[in-house]
Amino acid sequence: MTTSERMKMAAGEWYTCIDPELEELRVAARDAVFEHNHLPPRQRGDIGPALRALLGGAGEGARIEGGFHCAYGFNLFLGDRAFLNAGCTILDTAPVRIGKGTLLGPNVQIYCAEHHREAAGRQAGLEIAKPVTIGDNVWIGGSAVILAGVSIGEGAIVGAAAVVTRDVPANATVVGNPARLAAHR
Template sequence: MNHVLNSEKDKMKSGQLYNAFDADLVKDRVRASKLCTQLNELGKATQESREKILKKLFKTCGMNVWVESPFICDYGYQISVGSNVFINFNCTILDGEDVTIGNDVLIGPNVQIYSATHPVDWKVRKSGLENTLPVTIGDNVWVGGGVVICPGVTIGNKSTIGAGSVVTKDIPSNVVAAGNPARVIRVL
């Protein structure tokens, strides 16, 4: 028997068109905003204090995760972070769908990771509906400063994304990719 997706949250998590202004989703974003505010107000507090908030905010959070402030996300509960991860200042993650960050990942300042997207058909977009696609960042990845990672993208293990790049398509493992749109410029 097929499960019927009734709630806007179910639709969001499955990549279907959904109404982001649904009361439950607004409540979830308020929760995430409060936790992000707590995190951002800690300053250079202890690792333990920061990880305590991250474990409440994220779906999963490995060991030795440091997120510099300010940090902003939509929901938090769609973000999975491995161990030994450093996320630098001013990272924004729109996590209407799963955003998975592997182990031993470095994310530079001003990085934006988007799972949320809008229909290209203006009539559908005008209705206020949006949808999501998952984003995956593999293990041992370095994402340079100012990178934008678009919905539906997977970045393979051990790859480097050059500063200022816009990642619109999957990037294989063991490469350096850069540019707008990002493209492989060297195999490692």
């Protein structure tokens, strides 16, 4: 039995992103994102119709501002009242779950894919996808970067421009590159 690249991606195995089926899915996402980013705000509402239909799930009152980008869309799950500010990029090769009441500042980036460490593997398009989970009521400051496989606990704060390479405990504050626990004042 042949395993497709999409099945490998979903299973968290090495797959090649240079694949016609995956490209078709990315084109569908780009079309939905284009509509979302170009509809007048009053016509678009909280999430453009094509993007909302593409998402894995979007709770009541979830909102994505314009200037948004995602790789596939179907791996993105937004809790009630989740808010993604302008310019957010989510490369959702694996599930990305953003909890209720969570706020992402402008230009936050979430990357689920890790490329192969060897040049030949990268040239072949080899990636592995790792999920990202962000709990309820988290605040992620502008231009923060969340890397593959990271979980951020409920109520945590990620400072602006932080690069989160490891899990963040609930109610913790992390800042810097790489992100580290902030000293409390």
